[in-house]
Amino acid sequence: MNFNSAVESKNQQVFLPVLEEKKVELFIKREDLIHPYVSGNKFRKLKYNLQEAKKLKKKALFTYGGAFSNHIVATAVAGKIAGFKTFGIIRGDELGKKLEQTLEENATLREAHKNGMKFQFVSREQYRQKLSFGFVEKMKNKWGDFYVIPEGGTNCLAVDGCEEILNKEDSEFNYICSAVGTGGTISGLINASKKNQKIIGFPALKGNFLSEEIKKYVGRKKNWSLQKAYHFGGYAKYDEELITFINNFTAETGILLDPIYTGKMLFGILDLVKKDTFSEGTKILAIHTGGIQGIQGINHQLENKNQELINVL
Ligand SMILES: *Cc1c(COP(=O)(O)O)cnc(C)c1O
Numbered sequence: 001m002n003f004n005s006a007v008e009s010k011n012q013q014v015f016l017p018v019l020e021e022k023k024v025e026l027f028i029k030r031e032d033l034i035h036p037y038v039s040g041n042k043f044r045k046l047k048y049n050l051q052e053a054k055k056l057k058k059k060a061l062f063t064y065g066g067a068f069s070n071h072i073v074a075t076a077v078a079g080k081i082a083g084f085k086t087f088g089i090i091r092g093d094e095l096g097k098k099l100e101q102t103l104e105e106n107a108t109l110r111e112a113h114k115n116g117m118k119f120q121f122v123s124r125e126q127y128r129q130k131l132s133f134g135f136v137e138k139m140k141n142k143w144g145d146f147y148v149i150p151e152g153g154t155n156c157l158a159v160d161g162c163e164e165i166l167n168k169e170d171s172e173f174n175y176i177c178s179a180v181g182t183g184g185t186i187s188g189l190i191n192a193s194k195k196n197q198k199i200i201g202f203p204a205l206k207g208n209f210l211s212e213e214i215k216k217y218v219g220r221k222k223n224w225s226l227q228k229a230y231h232f233g234g235y236a237k238y239d240e241e242l243i244t245f246i247n248n249f250t251a252e253t254g255i256l257l258d259p260i261y262t263g264k265m266l267f268g269i270l271d272l273v274k275k276d277t278f279s280e281g282t283k284i285l286a287i288h289t290g291g292i293q294g295i296q297g298i299n300h301q302l303e304n305k306n307q308e309l310i311n312v313l
Contacts, residue, residue: 001035003047003082008167009033011285014253016270023280024273027173028255031165032262032290035077037111040290041185042074044165045158046149050082052157053147060085062139062146063153064130067092068108068236068260068297070290071153076112086117087143089130096121107296118143154184159217162188165287173285175200175278177269179261180226181235183210185289187217190224199224202265205235230268236260238298240307242267247311256313258291259298 011027019026031040038046053061061079065072065088072088079086090109095102096119103110109119120139122130129135130151140146149155162185166176171194178186180201190199203210203226210226218224232238238259246263250256257263269286272278299309 001038001043001078001081003050003078006164007034007043009165009288011170012255014255016252018270018273022273022276022278024278025281025283026269026273027283027285028253029165029170029285029287030255032256032288032292034290037077037115037293038074038081039070039292040288041162041165042070042153042290043078044161044188045071045153045184046074046078047161047164048157049147049149049153049155049161050078050084053084054082056147058084058145058147060087060144060146061149062087062089062136062143063149064089064127064151065091066236067095067102067106068294070108070294071151072117073108073112073115073293075149075153076115076117079117080115085146086112086115087139087146088112088117088119089127089139090119090121091124091127093121093123093126105300108293111293152182152184154182154213156217158184159187159191163192165189166192170285171197173197173283175282175284177202177265177284177286179204179265179287179289180210181205181261183213183217185287186224187214189287190214190218190221193221193223195223197223200269201226202230202268203228204231204261204264206231206233227268227272230264230271232259232264238263243302243308243310247308250311250313254313255288256292256295256310257288258294259310260294261291262288 186201
């Protein structure tokens with residue numbers, strides 16, 4: 001993987017009975033194949049941040065996340081590849097008290113650790129105050145100077161990187177769809193879109209703050225909307241219907257989805273197709289933003305609850 005050259009993912013058409021019935025074409029941009037751990041939009045979001053950190057002669061990267069965060073593991077692996085030390089503030093102080101067991105059970109943190117990331121586990125209370133000046137200063141005293149990458153990796157440089165997800169040929173699509181977490185990825189897609197295209201975001205979490213976040217990055221562009229009915233109860237929440245949907249989708253298309261982001265987006269897209277939201281002949285491009293590394297952790301939870309697991313190929 002190279003952070004200095006252009007990366008383009010292929011668009012793969014998927015064939016499902018409902019698409020055929022409604023005469024809608026659906027393509028998936030396979031950003032998930034960029035790297036097993038620096039997948040999809042996390043590669044895009046890190047690219048210019050890593051270049052900036054190099055320019056500033058920083059030797060280390062500092063960031064935050066939950067215990068299954070795609071962003072944490074992506075930063076650890078990308079940092080290692082690009083020659084940075086990496087530090088991660090992880091939500092959940094209980095995880096640090098039994099680190100060996102945590103690393104054994106949690107593939108995300110294990111991979112980050114293997115790639116040299118140093119962790120500081122903090123309580124949920126402390127995590128909320130993570131951006132306070134006092135906390136960051138304390139960590140600098142402990143670890144030395146570093147470049148700060150925000151939670152989820154979203155900032156202006158991240159949005160610049162996400163603008164590179166789309167290429168010239170993608171202007172033929174009527175709709176471009178993406179899962180939404182912090183809003184950085186969809187902002188890049190909106191900025192790179194043509195006026196006659198519509199961008200639909202599928203938030204993976206509840207709340208009304210996202211539109212304001214996105215507006216900060218996309219200026220006056222108005223060709224976008226959020227479909228807020230597909231968060232399945234909130235961030236990292238899912239149910240058996242979603243897991244079954246993901247397993248059926250994988251069986252029919254050969255494409256894996258995660259239940260945090262891309263599974264919810266595709267559930268939403270196909271539900272909208274079913275409800276005749278798109279006219280005949282519509283061409284949709286859905287961005288597969290990655291996140292496959294998280295499936296192992298979810299399956300661990302499902303196993304403990306004695307529920308249907310996500311089938312991995
Ligand atoms: C982080 C992530 C997102 C959300 O991206 P934002 O830029 O935060 O909106 C979507 N999909 C996957 C797989 C992710 O890891």
